[in-house]
Amino acid sequence: MVTLAKTELFGLFAAETAEAMKPLGLEPYRGKQIVEWLYKHGVREFDAMTNLSKDQRVKLALRFTIMKLSQKAAQHSVDGRTSKFLIAFPDDMAVETVLMRQPYGNSVCISTQVGCAMGCSFCASTLGGLARNLTGGEILSQVLYINELLKQEDHKVDSIVIMGSGEPLANYDNVLRFIRLIHEPYCLGLSYRSITLSTSGLVPEINKLAEEAIPITLSISLHAPNNELRTRLMPINKRYPIEQVLAAGNRYAEITGRRVTYEYTLIAGINDQPVHARELAALLKGRLANVNLIPINPVPERGLLRPAQTDIVRFEQLLKSEHLNVTLRREMGTDIDAACGQLRHKVLSK
Numbered sequence: 001m002v003t004l005a006k007t008e009l010f011g012l013f014a015a016e017t018a019e020a021m022k023p024l025g026l027e028p029y030r031g032k033q034i035v036e037w038l039y040k041h042g043v044r045e046f047d048a049m050t051n052l053s054k055d056q057r058v059k060l061a062l063r064f065t066i067m068k069l070s071q072k073a074a075q076h077s078v079d080g081r082t083s084k085f086l087i088a089f090p091d092d093m094a095v096e097t098v099l100m101r102q103p104y105g106n107s108v109c110i111s112t113q114v115g116c117a118m119g120c121s122f123c124a125s126t127l128g129g130l131a132r133n134l135t136g137g138e139i140l141s142q143v144l145y146i147n148e149l150l151k152q153e154d155h156k157v158d159s160i161v162i163m164g165s166g167e168p169l170a171n172y173d174n175v176l177r178f179i180r181l182i183h184e185p186y187c188l189g190l191s192y193r194s195i196t197l198s199t200s201g202l203v204p205e206i207n208k209l210a211e212e213a214i215p216i217t218l219s220i221s222l223h224a225p226n227n228e229l230r231t232r233l234m235p236i237n238k239r240y241p242i243e244q245v246l247a248a249g250n251r252y253a254e255i256t257g258r259r260v261t262y263e264y265t266l267i268a269g270i271n272d273q274p275v276h277a278r279e280l281a282a283l284l285k286g287r288l289a290n291v292n293l294i295p296i297n298p299v300p301e302r303g304l305l306r307p308a309q310t311d312i313v314r315f316e317q318l319l320k321s322e323h324l325n326v327t328l329r330r331e332m333g334t335d336i337d338a339a340c341g342q343l344r345h346k347v348l349s350k
């Protein structure tokens with residue numbers, strides 16, 4: 001007897017699902033019914049799909065699989081607002097997903113790769129290199145996992161930040177599939193505006209993203225006001241130096257009409273001095289841009305420290321005095337290893 005490899009359904013669009021069902025003789029409208037079970041209702045067994053016949057459910061189970069996740073670890077902040085989960089896929093590869101209960105709604109921070117290849121000197125995600133890309137379905141499954149948790153409290157996911165482990169634009173097609181899927185009415189129907197993608201600055205992919213006609217918010221990790229310092233912190237700067245990154249940011253803002261956010265992680269004695277603030281202000285002045293200052297979450301393996309509060313405030317004030325739009329990230333969950341990759345790294349190192 002020949003056994004066919006089963007096809008994973010999670011991560012398919014309704015039309016693709018309908019197409020995959022064709023050989024089983026299911027009517028085209030069944031595609032939408034099935035994805036609604038999977039994405040809207042959180043069903044993970046064919047047997048629970050009660051608008052299909054028993055015979056159809058048995059046939060489906062023979063040919064298709066539905067991805068199931070397992071939770072390897074969870075940490076909750078003392079104030080109860082931030083929860084971090086280490087979530088494993090069927091091949092036992094695990095990523096971090098974080099739920100942040102903000103005053104304006106529930107935000108989920110998701111990972112797009114297992115590990116990361118970018119090698120930024122302050123980040124925990126990249127310590128073990130890149131293991132693999134996540135599929136669109138695996139990226140989506142993190143959001144739906146949290147959404148099912150929230151349903152139990154009569155809540156839902158309101159916004160998404162693609163700021164967990166991995167470089168999303170290095171996994172472009174899978175990330176785009178995820179963004180389009182989560183927007184579908186048969187999925188969560190999230191508006192593109194409630195999705196933020198953060199990149200270390202892959203210029204060709206930023207340019208490509210600008211042409212997709214999906215007005216998500218783009219955040220670019222800058223972290224330094226000159227090439228010499230940025231190259232020390234972020235090796236990718238050798239390939240795409242600051243001038244190219246800023247030009248791509250400008251272009252994104254022009255095409256989409258959306259302000260770009262530049263993230264700047266403040267590290268004591270490295271990039272947090274008045275000279276850096278002035279250089280940064282000169283660089284960003286007159287652009288359709290926001291600056292998001294993030295005091296570093298110290299990663300023990302990295303030996304980098306958080307600046308004194310007075311230095312953080314002085315940096316912020318200097319940028320404001322140059323009329324830049326500045327926000328200081330409200331830190332959530334620093335008591336639970338919320339810096340990207342810290343929980344996974346800790347569990348793996350054991």
Ligand code: SAH
Nearest residue numbers: 123163166167198199200221263296297339
């Ligand atoms: N690869 C993407 C997404 C990564 S994480 C990117 O580089 O943008 C989202 C943000 O957190 C990035 O700006 C990243 O540089 C920053 N970050 C990483 N490690 C950090 C740490 N230990 N403390 C503060 N910010 C950190």
